[in-house]
Amino acid sequence: xxxxxxxxxxxxxxxxxxSIINCAYENTAFDYFPWYxxxxxxxxxxxxxxRPDVSEKKEGRFTISFNKSAKQFSLHIMDSQPGDSATYFxxxxxxxxxxxxxxxxxxxxxxxx
Amino acid sequence: EAQVTQNPRxxxxxxxxxxxxxxxxxMNHEYMSWYRQxxxxxxxxIYYSMNVEVTDKGDVPEGYKVSRKEKRNxxxxxxxPSPNQTSLYFCASRRGATxxxxxxxxxxxxxxxx
Numbered sequence: 001x002x003x004x005x006x007x008x009x010x011x012x013x014x015x016x017x018x019s020i021i022n023c024a025y026e027n028t029a030f031d032y033f034p035w036y037x038x039x040x041x042x043x044x045x046x047x048x049x050x051r052p053d054v055s056e057k058k059e060g061r062f063t064i065s066f067n068k069s070a071k072q073f074s075l076h077i078m079d080s081q082p083g084d085s086a087t088y089f090x091x092x093x094x095x096x097x098x099x100x101x102x103x104x105x106x107x108x109x110x111x112x113x
Numbered sequence: 114e115a116q117v118t119q120n121p122r123x124x125x126x127x128x129x130x131x132x133x134x135x136x137x138x139x140m141n142h143e144y145m146s147w148y149r150q151x152x153x154x155x156x157x158x159i160y161y162s163m164n165v166e167v168t169d170k171g172d173v174p175e176g177y178k179v180s181r182k183e184k185r186n187x188x189x190x191x192x193x194p195s196p197n198q199t200s201l202y203f204c205a206s207r208r209g210a211t212x213x214x215x216x217x218x219x220x221x222x223x224x225x226x227x
Binding site for chain 1: 117148153154155156157158203205210212213215216217218219220221
């Protein structure tokens, strides 16, 4: 059973456009929501993360929006660039326990020049 | 340079032939784990280790073994590989079990079992 549902599976955006990737979860005990970026041939790398006590976090062109009541969070990439082309994974985690990080299924983003 | 290394990066083998994928980290991290990545399924945890000699099952442990005899190394063992274990495997480490510690991933091992 997928703990974190992610959509879309793939996304094509023009250079300069906004890329939006959505995730949803059911377990209200999740309390940390990171996003990972993976380039071809590389392992995932932490991009940005948010805790549920804030509704938005911004780092450069990357913003996480968090809706606790809807149990949804999303990644927005402003002014998308070809260098942003990668696979993005959302994740959710619990503070308790060691087996505590659950990933979405991934979104392959392609930014067209 | 802080890193997680895996070897080999690519491996083609046949059903039933035991293999080991090595993983090593140079960050003195206590927590290490193995994931497999499959299209449409994302990353699923196979096994994890809280520290030396402490290992536990993740979400998809069947057909895999691990050991943690040294803090830096966390090998993944497939005693009798089967075609459904064809996948992309990632080793990861983080400082501790706290979920907010940044998790660092290795470059991946692409395994094909014929």
